[in-house]
Amino acid sequence: MSMGVSKFGLVDSKVELVVLVAGILAMFYAVTAALSLSFPDFTLLVASCLIAALIGRFKLTIPSTSITFDPRLVMSFWAAVWLGIPGAVLVTLAALISEMAEEHDTAPPDIARLAAEVLVILVSAHAYSLAIANFQSKAGTLTLGGGSVPVEIILAVFVMAAVYFLFAVLTTGLRAEARSAKDRRAATEKPTVIARSTIVAILSTLLLVLAVNHFGLELAWLAVPAAVAVKLAHRIHVRSLEAKTAEIKEASRLHLATVEALATAIDARDQVGLGHVRRTQIYAVGLGRILGLSESDISALKMGALLHDIGKLAVPDHILNKPDGLTPAEAEKTKIHCSVGASILEKVGFPYPVVPTVKYHHEAWDGTGYPEGLRGRKIPVTARIIALADMFDTLQEDRPYRKAVARQDAIETVRALAGSKFDPMLTDIFLRNLEIFEAEIEANGLGPESIGNGQAVSDLRLEDSVNPNYVDQIKRANHEAFTLFSLARDFSGALNLSETLELLSQKLKDFIPFETCVVYLLDPNADTANAVHASGKHAGDVLGRRLILGEGATGFALRSRKPVGNVDPALDFAFSGAEMAASFKTMAAVPLIAEDRLIGVVSLYAAKIDSFQDEHLRIFETVAKIAADAIEKAMEHAETRLHAHTDALTGLPNSRALIAEFTKEVQRAGRNGTSFQMLVLDLDGFKQVNDTYGHKFGDSMLRGIGNVIREQLREYDFLARYGGDEFVAIVPETDLEFVRGLSRRIEDAVSAFELAEDGGTARVGISIGSAAYPSAGQTFDELIQIADREMYRAKEFHRLRRAGAEQLIEVEQAAAGNSSEISRSGTYRHVRHQPRAAEKPSNAEAPIISTDSVQ
Known part of the structure; x- marks a missing residue:
């Protein structure tokens, strides 16, 4: 029979077979006995088993010690106190089954261990029952805080813990003896570990009994959601670690780029x-x-x-x-x-x-x-x-x-x-x-x-010696390997395109003698490439140059996607820059290809050597291959950053960019002791444009108005679309008089802007409010709120003017005073008035678009 059970991986010896049979009998007894429990005790048993299954496998080591807190053992002891032998066995069984279920992918279930643990708990719980009966006559209660624990329970728990320790050491030793020598060596350390865990379990069990005595058995059910939360938190933590590991592996891809090492000594x-x-x-x-x-x-x-x-x-x-x-x-x-x-x-x-x-x-x-x-x-x-x-x-x-x-x-x-x-x-x-x-x-x-x-x-520069000894050659190979590794590592952390290109030029200089390095990046919308980086001799003349694919040696490398080495530099400057061509003796160009996608080309021009060595060209290709991935990554990052700060409809900066610009202006104003104005600009009558001509036409109107406003601002003023039909401008180093003039110019320009449609011509107006930093407010929200109030005051002014209520305008102007700014602490109340047709003056402005009501 032992051989048959061993065949299925359950036990490895007759000793384990005996333990297995005894454990199974113990489980059967526990299940049978549990069915006879009262309903409250049975529900408590269910709650205890659930908690044990959820947290039983988490073993915590106390910091700076080798002492381990075992929740499963604590739950088993506690179940023995409150639920007797069946409860202790079933709680232990629930924890062990849960643990084995989670570990089934990494290790086969150890049924013999499960049986041994159940058997030990059964004996320990039985010892508790005998002890509690023996100590029942000894009156006394230990009181701590607001709770109390009978002395007989304390003594019985110590007896149970002692029996558990003895039988745990015994079963562990027997199983180790029956298995390999490796397990036997591990078992020599086991008694001390078991002893420390048992002591902690005693104290934890007594504290748990004290808590239940004080708060009642409802505490067990309250612990269930806490256990579920712990379990979920653990799973989330594990998944987070797995995700981080995957991210690190991906980040290491560039680090593991081609690193050549020639090690002969x-x-x-x-x-x-x-x-x-x-x-x-x-x-x-x-x-x-x-x-x-x-x-x-x-x-x-x-x-x-x-x-x-x-x-x-x-x-x-x-x-x-x-x-x-x-x-x-x-x-x-x-x-x-x-x-x-x-x-x-x-x-x-x-x-x-x-x-x-x-x-x-x-x-x-x-x-x-x-x-x-x-x-x-x-x-x-x-x-x-x-x-x-x-x-x-x-x-x-x-x-x-x-x-x-x-x-x-x-x-x-x-x-x-x-x-x-x-x-x-x-x-x-x-x-x-x-x-x-x-x-x-x-x-x-x-x-x-x-x-x-x-x-x-x-x-160890390649041009320094023609015939180095073998030690120098090996040093050079390893220096090359480390430099390429460093390049891959540095590239992986460089997201700025200009920094990445500068790093590429510097690393190439470590190995290759050249006077000028030029990096061209391909224009995806045309058959051209732009010189986005140049360093060295004539760098200023080459930077910004537009290259047609196939033009010169660099253009040929781009079109053919193949390296070009040791060719006449005049091929690159045949159409322009003949004087520059005379400054160089040779050149090489290597295309930048990232995941089979052509993104650009790197060209090196040398003036002091007649030709590049084969080693130069080999390293040039290796470095370019490593750099291509990093350059593509930097380009994607730059594009993503641009989209994140740009309004897709108008092409203007968005609210995220506005807040970033506000922070910069605050810092600059603090350094220089200057101020700036924030303008809130809201279109009048835009809703009628959308309702009359449709949203697509309205989008065109927003783009057009954005361009009109931008034309009225200075080159260094900042304009963003804040949302809907609202724009915000930051105008540095100005005063109120300048803002008034600017607002009038913007109002006139917007009023003069027309957008034609088959059904007619549409126009809108604009209302502008301003707030000064730092006098009106010092935070973004404060300035926006004040400027927004000013804007609505201007909007109401325009509405009343268009409605012809000149008398009401005079009343509001008198109430507002001569200043066009509203104090931060003051409030403004709109006076609503519905003018009669007879009140409309003859010189009132016509509505911006033909409609019955004006926004």
């Missing part, structure tokens, strides 16, 4: 010059012989010195070649090279201790090193020697993140680290014999002056 890949490993070997072997180490250890020092950094093959180039400090995550990544190097060398099977030498050569004397944090003499002596020799030599070489230090500075650094990073005895012996080691290094021709370590990392 480990030390050169890490920007270390010639001779480092050999000098490290001489230092290490010399110190080992002075210490009288065995030949096995000496052999380990010889090989370990050569191979101690072989594990850096597993560290990305961009980390090894990073010119500034590493992030914590990057620093952790570099630490894997010790373990990786040891794993590589284990496959070789050295007869001497090379593997521990390589693995532990970054351990520190005080235990702060890696990978295992060994301390003092627990670190193999060969590893301690390699650590000392490696650092002393490395300090005297240039690295991507720092310059080399002088010999005496290196000595002082090593001496200062004795007792913390290095073995103090070995450090003392090493420094006292340093001249002997250095003499041997010079005798072998390995001194820095004898070898020469080639070019510095930052000087």
Whole structure:
């Protein structure tokens, strides 16, 4: 039978089979007993099972401790107190089933574990029942705040917790013993974890009992929606994390663009010059012989010195070649090279201790090193020697993140680290014999002056040397890889088009000798491209140039979508700029293609070299390929930003742009001590235009009026469509007199504007109100409100004038006073008057459009 059950993945041994059968019987007993509960107890059981199913799987670790709060265990204990053995078993079962249901995609259900947990709770709840019966005669109540807990319950809960701990440890140990050695190792840590969780569960259970005693059993039902909220919040949080992960992966796409790395030597890949490993070997072997180490250890020092950094093959180039400090995550990544190097060398099977030498050569004397944090003499002596020799030599070489230090500075650094990073005895012996080691290094021709370590990392320009040694070639390859990675990383964060193009020009300059860089972007509505960026010689003459596809070498690259290299620059300037063509000797052009879509071309012009090398052209194509995606992204961002701040109907800025402009003007006024006027302009009679001619005609009217108003404003004034038939203008550095004149000009221009339609000619009027910053108001809402009041006052004035109520106008003018501004604290009341036909003066203006009523 055991074999049959094991076949289906339920158990792995006879012990687990016994536990499984016992657990099933316990479940059956619990279900049967629950059916005999009273209705209130049964509903309480349902609520408890629901809460346990919702939150039972959430285990919380108390900050700065290893103590875990287990809601499932608390709910089980609480159910044993209030609902007895059946309640405790069913609550535990509900929590476990819910947990397994959520984990079914990542792990198969562990039925044996479920049975064991149920069995332990059954025994624990039974112990509680016996204990509560035994302690029933002991009177007493513990009172806390407004609630109380009988002493017998407290004692019984402790008994239940003790039984739970013993049986939990027992069943865990039996199951681990019946399974693999890996599980058995995990079980040795289990008792302490179980003990801490049990203690927390005791306290939480008693607090829960206290709360229910005080607030009543209704608290359980009130906890259900809270549990549902916790569950939903957890799911939302998980989905949010998944969405963020997807966003990060997408953002990393540019980071993972083509990064070429030619690594033929480990030390050169890490920007270390010639001779480092050999000098490290001489230092290490010399110190080992002075210490009288065995030949096995000496052999380990010889090989370990050569191979101690072989594990850096597993560290990305961009980390090894990073010119500034590493992030914590990057620093952790570099630490894997010790373990990786040891794993590589284990496959070789050295007869001497090379593997521990390589693995532990970054351990520190005080235990702060890696990978295992060994301390003092627990670190193999060969590893301690390699650590000392490696650092002393490395300090005297240039690295991507720092310059080399002088010999005496290196000595002082090593001496200062004795007792913390290095073995103090070995450090003392090493420094006292340093001249002997250095003499041997010079005798072998390995001194820095004898070898020469080639070019510095930052000087590895392709035009600097025709026949570099192999170390310089490897350094150059890795420098190229890091620069391309940096380019992809920088491009991914650059959304401004001009910044992106400037970055492209700068990065190309790191590798390719040129005097002028020009970027053309394709006009999607025509067979032309515009020079949107130019840097270097004659940049001002080239910027803004319009190029026809197929015209010159750059135009050919655009039309054919293929790179062009080492051609006569005169081809590009045959139609214009003959003098410019004479300034250059060669040129190259590479089309910008993003996801198979042509977006532009980059052209480089050189004056100091006769032709570009093949490496120049290869890198040019690689950089252009990386840049194309970033440029397209920046263009899309610019277009989206434009649409977000532009009114689609009129082409004017919208309300979002208006608020942004207002903020700028406030800041400028604050800096310069100036003011500005905000004008609210609302059309009169526009509704009749829409009603008479239709909304499409009305849209044309709005566009036309917008252009009319814009023509009356100064070049630096700002006009936006605020909504409907309302416009808002910001007019800086003006006074009230200027605004009055401007308003009259706008009114006259709008009144004179006509829009013809088959059915007739339409005209509208306009009412304007203004408010001054900062005298009338200091916030956008304040100024809009005041200017809006002024506008409605002007609108009422126009209505009354058109209606012929001159007498009423005089009354309102007298009431308003000579000033055309309304105080911020004052109120204005419209006086409504319906003039009779006899009151209409003979000189009243005609309505703007023919209609019975005027808005």
